[in-house]
Amino acid sequence: MSDDATRTDDQAAWWRSAVVYQIYPRSFADSDGDGIGDLGGITARLDHLQTLGVDVLWLSPVHRSPQADNGYDISDYQDIDPLFGDLAQLDALLDGVHERGIRLLMDLVVNHTSDEHPWFLESRSSRENPKRDWYVWRDARPGTTPGEPGAEPNNWGSFFSGPAWHLDERTGQYYLHLFDRKQPDLNWENPEVRAAVHEMMRWWLDRGVDGFRMDVINFISKVPGLPDAPTAPGQQHGNAFALFADGPRIHEFLAEMTREVFAGREGQFLTVGEMPGVTPEEAVRYTDPARGEVDMVFQFEHVSLDTDPLDKFAWRGVELVTLKRSLHRWQDALAERGWNSLYWNNHDQPRVVSRFGDDDPQWREASAKALGTVLHGLRGTPYVYQGEELGMTNFPFTSADQHRDVEAVNYHARVLEQGLDEEAALAGMARVGRDNARTPVQWDDSPHAGFTTGEPWLPVNPNHTWLNAAAQAEDPTSVLHHYRALIRLRHELAVLAEGRTTLLLPDDPTLWVYTREHAGERLLVAVNCGREPRELEVDDTWVGAGLVLGNLPGTPEVLGSAGLRLGGWDARMYLRR
Known part of the structure; x- marks a missing residue:
């Protein structure tokens, strides 16, 4: 690996004492009244983030997309979806954050694309197309007819319910999609795919972005042959996680990415690898500066403790002792080498005050501050998810039609189809569903919380009339004030960054x-x-x-x-x- 791409301790010091703020653009702030957050809304609220004191903004996808998975299905990596604005507005946002001394991370979603991406349109056009091998195509299982139940090439299941394979009628083969069927997996074994991704990343860095948060990046190397996965009793699809997570060539692919994309650039960029299922031991390898893979991992162990491994929406709670042991296991494992991201919330998790805290009005404020204190006191880079600094809570969901998230919608449909317990399903969806994180940010007590002048794409939490940024901005006892203090201490105390x-x-x-x-x-x-x-x-x-x-x-x-x-x-x- 080129020495130019290796991170020294001095270069890395800035993000050891930094705090990252995640923006989910659709729900942050709307500038044009269409009910969907956009780049103009983010730019207009940058003073809030500067006053909060954060160092980095992580922007969830704003690329052109059919929005099958709210932007995590990208159809053009080098354009902005009209829902959010255009490239000129992205440039204006970059100027605004840089003027305030803040860096901007783009979301890099390259395990899969949209099925409307030009690469996939070519790939599915015929078996002879030069881009056919840019995606993962397979024939039906031997002895079966394409399209019949059980004909899929293997027994892998999708994260969003159903099989991980979809039959393309035109060419008679199945393509792999670990997520929604409109999110076909790229074939990273093909060097042309990797080269195209590297070229796109360089384009964004040249435009001025400061790095990438890499979506499910440890899924890009699958086990050769894509064999069947073991099944548990009553399980429809095999548990294939070990066959596509932390695969045999993952370290090779990431080191190559560092060489091809970051070599020769100044050491002020940041790479964050979102890695579901990664172990602390593997995280040390991924984030060892000498290996040149990623700067830090974004892992999910502590936010997987309160649900059933085979059914995310089967909430079962978690004791504090178990939660403590999980987070401190990571503290111990990465004490000497490597680096971890610290977070309670993101766009895929319910609100921490409702999950691990106490959202009763009497205790909400204190518990929000307490959980913030726990997290920001640990070693690693803290992340603040939009609204967390206000102590926002889960939405009071009561019915299935209130949910918008494809994961929850598909889950509810499967529950009805299989005659399962709908009441339990709705309770689980309400408690841990991703829509809890996606309700609009509560800026003030106006009808739509200052998020939009139109009708919001997802309802605003009714408690916005008293739980909002305007009410907390000048209140020294507020959750917002406490988060400002936590972020300031991260900058001031070396013991917080390095201890x-x-x-x-x-x-x-x-x-x-x-x-x-x-x-x-x-x-x-x-x-x-x-x-x-x-x-x-x-x-x-x-x-x-x-x-x-x-x-x-x-x-x-x-x-x-x-x-x-x-x-x-x-x-x-x-x-x-």
Whole structure:
């Protein structure tokens, strides 16, 4: 690998102390009144993000797309969908963020394209087309007739329900789609595909973007032969995850990408690999600077603990002890080498206050601040998902027709088709469905929360009349103010960026306590993740430590010898130098 593409510690330092803010454009802010967020709306709200203090914006896809999966089905990688604006508005956004000292990441969705992408239109036009091998095509299973049940080339299932194969009537072959049938998988074994992706990435970097968040990037290398996957009793499709995640050539493909795209460029870019199912041990390999693959991973272990592995919408909850062990397992594994993303929310997850916190009006604000404190105190790069800095909650879904997300819509249809428990399905969809993250950002108490002057594409949460940015902007006790403080501390305290993490009281059911240590600085993070007050004893070395942040009024400024009495959802950081 070229030395020019290798990240040194000095070059990497900026993102170790940075905070990333994710924007889901469709739901952030609408500038033209059509009810769908757009680039103009984002540009108009940049002052909010500058005041918040974030360093990087990650922009979920705004590329041209049929919107089968809300933009994660791209039909033109080098154009903007008219829903969001045009390239001139993207350039204006770039200028606006750079003027404020903020970097911009584009979403790189290259495991698959839209079935309306010109590459796929050529590929499906005939078996002899030069781009036929740009996608994954296979004949029907031997001894079967194409189109009949069970004729698919293997037994893999789609993440969005049903088989992972769709029959193309024109050519009589099936194509692979790990997600929706309108999202055919690219064939990364073909060097022409990789070269085309690299060329597109260079085009965006030349335009001024500062890096990429790479969607399901660890899926691009499949096991040769695409064999059948093992099935569990009662399971319709095989569990093929091990056959396409972290595949045999994935490290080769990512190292090649770094050489071909980033070599010779200044070291200020950022690459984030979204990697479902990645283990901490594999994450060390992916993010080891010497290997030149990605700067950090975006993993899902901690947000997979409260659902059934075979049925995402079968919510089962999670105990705090299990959640703590998961996050701190990652802290320990990446303590010496590699880097992790820290997040509670994103466009695919329900709101953390409703999920791991307490969205009862009496406790919502304190629990939002407490969970923010836990996350931002850890080692790694924190991410804030739009509205998280306000403590936004899940939407009060009551019926299937309120959902827009293709994953939830397909799931509900399958439940009805198979005669399963619809009431349980609706409860699961309401609790963990992706639409919870996609309701419009709540800017003020106007009829559509200041998001749009039109009819929003997804209903605004009714609680926007009192839970909104305008109400919190000048309130020093607000969730927004607390997040500003957390982000400021990440910039100011080297111990937050570089310190080693040690978990205390790992088996306590409500207390989340850990320390950070670096270059003579020690930080104690103590959080009560429950309503009932708790007593916490601390050793004498912490006596006299000063409070750097608390979330409740009346918090002692200095840690005394008697220890701490933590109120409900009480969160504190104490610093000792």
